């Protein structure tokens with residue numbers, strides 16, 4: 001596989017540190033509110049990275065943290081007059097629900113900041129000892145001037161940062177340089193705090209990830225990923241902390257996904273132009289949202305609009321319709337003597353699989369991988385439409401299709417079994433068939449209306465009626 005590495009700004013061959021194994025750390029959410037579609041993009045994209053590497057036979061360990069102590073959480077808890085644990089428990093659970101609806105697997109480990117305090121404190125102690133951090137009146141800060149490589153990932157230089165922040169302006173923080181950042185924030189009245197050698201307080205956001213990478217995966221990991229907005233300052237700061245504390249590189253490959261834009265502006269809480277996954281799930285299925293996210297390359301921005309989401313939903317429907325039709329034909333053909341898969345079909349299926357894998361191997365090009373899926377869908381549709389559909393070919397092609405969809409985390413299986421029509425609908429369907437056979441059209445229409453009213457849709461095909469959720 002080739003991966004575009006933000007650190008070197010080029011595509012590189014992916015070679016894991018330990019043969020056969022891959023360690024991935026992905027920055028997770030701050031649990032103070034519901035996630036929006038922009039937050040969902042890295043979840044989906046890097047879930048596919050994980051699945052693709054696993055499908056290549058690699059043993060992947062995927063860690064994603066949860067920030068459960070932070071300014072925004074404290075503010076929200078104050079607004080609601082509850083403890084910070086109430087806020088984080090609520091939105092952590094909501095985050096799991098939304099991720100599950102999008103088909104995102106849980107990480108192998110999901111460390112929380114408040115449970116990682118001892119590791120954070122010991123890393124800060126080492127940074128102070130080595131002269132990379134200093135104690136100030138309101139906490140402990142990282143000294144960016146002590147780390148010559150600062151800015152290498154983002155291309156940011158300290159002088160520019162100083163200009164951007166208005167030079168040495170008066171800050172409420174008692175740090176030495178504008179680019180310095182807090183490792184430990186001393187407790188203010190009304191804020192939660194944990195004991196530390198510098199007084200009761202809480203960790204800064206950046207040190208949390210450095211400490212968790214070390215405790216969960218070791219000093220150097222294979223892939224560190226997250227949204228493009230985390231390159232600076234978050235990932236730059238993670239590198240400065242980890243390299244200074246461990247004297248080893250933090251990650252060999254850095255992957256960053258592009259923004260979800262609304263009218264050319266990044267979807268974000270602060271701009272107020274966001275759509276929560278929760279709200280979108282009332283109008284679209286989780287798989288439709290996932291398909292939408294995967295329809296573009298992860299590094300490109302994607303534009304959000306209801307029209308584009310509807311177009312994606314239509315694309316996903318072409319796939320689920322194909323799965324349903326093929327299953328229907330196969331069910332009808334059950335009992336027909338099993339023939340061998342034709343050489344022609346075998347070739348088409350192998351070509352689709354080859355194109356699919358090549359696309360994901362090329363810096364996780366999910367858009368091209370979906371094009372290969374549609375090649376397979378077209379082939380299956382044409383096989384299913386033959387006067388005598390070749391059952392063995394259809395079964396083999398469907399198996400390939402479902403395998404490829406599973407690597408993308410797209411679940412078309414529910415079309416096959418899970419949410420099939422209940423018995424009373426099947427009974428109505430049978431009665432309608434009988435009415436049609438008897439040319440009793442009024443009765444057939446009445447039964448069809450009953451089925452429709454129950455939320456099911458009938459499609460009459462040359463091989464009989466199919467029923468599925470409207």
Ligand SMILES: [Zn+2]
Pocket residue numbers: 026027028209234238
């Ligand atoms: Zn992080």
